[in-house]
Amino acid sequence: MFSPFGEAIFTFVPIFIGGVAIIIFGGIIFIAVKSIGTWNSNNNSPKLTVPAEVVTKRTKTSGGSGDSSASTWYYATFQVDSGDRMELAVNGSQYGMLADGDVGMLTFQGTRFSGFERVNNG
The missing domain is CATH 2.40.50.660 (OB fold (Dihydrolipoamide Acetyltransferase, E2P))
Known part of the structure; x- marks a missing residue:
């Protein structure tokens, strides 16, 4: 039995999982950069x-x-x-x-x- 959604799901799921991974890793990198910036700013403050x-x-x-x-x-x-x-x-x-x-x-x-x-x- 042929399903038009059968092949589309194999294309969509990896793209969706990749997008979620990029968002998660991007958030982690953003938080790390922000924390390092605050730490550096505090160190450079009198x-x-x-x-x-x-x-x-x-x-x-x-x-x-x-x-x-x-x-x-x-x-x-x-x-x-x-x-x-x-x-x-x-x-x-x-x-x-x-x-x-x-x-x-x-x-x-x-x-x-x-x-x-x-x-x-x-």
Whole structure:
């Protein structure tokens, strides 16, 4: 029995799979290039220490369904004297040491958090 779709499927499927593979690999390459660009930009930025206030903190959690483990990312938003705000990724222990309203000296390089030293107002 002859089917007009029988031969077409053998042409379409490899093209479709190749297209999906190109999209996936293109996305991986795009993310890698973007990450290297951010890393390079941070390395070429000056390391600054400025007065700042912790405005807020947040977490982002993903995974954790079924047998997979959850991953948590920690962020803190700082406001500098000019009124500008910046959200920087921090690690879990740094996140735990920060509280909304803390005032101190923020050290950062580009988008990379380096430290926060609280100023004792008492």
